[in-house]
Amino acid sequence: MASSFKVGERFEEKARGLMEGETVISEELKEELKALTDQAIIPFKTVRKLHKLLQENGHPLYLHELFKDSTLHLPQVIRPPRNPQLVARLEKIKAKLANEEYKRITRNVNPQEMHHHGTLADFGRQVRSAKAVVVTLLNFLVTVVAAFACSYLGSQYIFTETTARVIAAVIAASVVGLAELYVLVRTMEGELGEP
Incomplete structure (x- = not known):
């Protein structure tokens, strides 16, 4: 000043x-x-x-x-020399903060998962998941086809024309298919933990 x-x-x-x-x-x-x-x-x-x-x-x-x-x-400003203890302490704090930042960035990285391209247990889990999906789809298709067949064959006692029998079978298969989808969706919600 x-x-x-x-x-x-x-x-x-x-x-x-x-x-x-x-x-x-x-x-x-x-x-x-x-x-x-x-x-x-x-x-x-x-x-x-x-x-x-x-x-x-x-x-x-x-x-x-x-x-x-x-x-x-304006006089020349003379800065006092820095305290070596303070400098050492600041360096320690900087190193600690850098280490914490590194840990925060890499906390969700698992080096064991990076080097393995999948174990046999992972493969088994994936096969079971695929198997469950295939069985569910086959169950849905078999149920709908069986409902259509039963309705078509059972409607011959009510209707004489083929067109009326096919329409009745399609309606019955649609109702059974919608009911099966409802049950499937409720089951999937239960597996995912949603109410």
């Missing part, structure tokens, strides 16, 4: 004029202004004293005129 000005030639000329002129300046302020010729940097504290002096004496010179070619002096 700036706490002083780097004065220009204009300020030095005006300061010499104030010291040599009739304006009453305290000894302390004179010494501070004389010191400016060596370092060319004036602290804000001295500027405030000078401003107060100019106001008290009713001097026609204003501060903004004095500092027209001056700039703010």
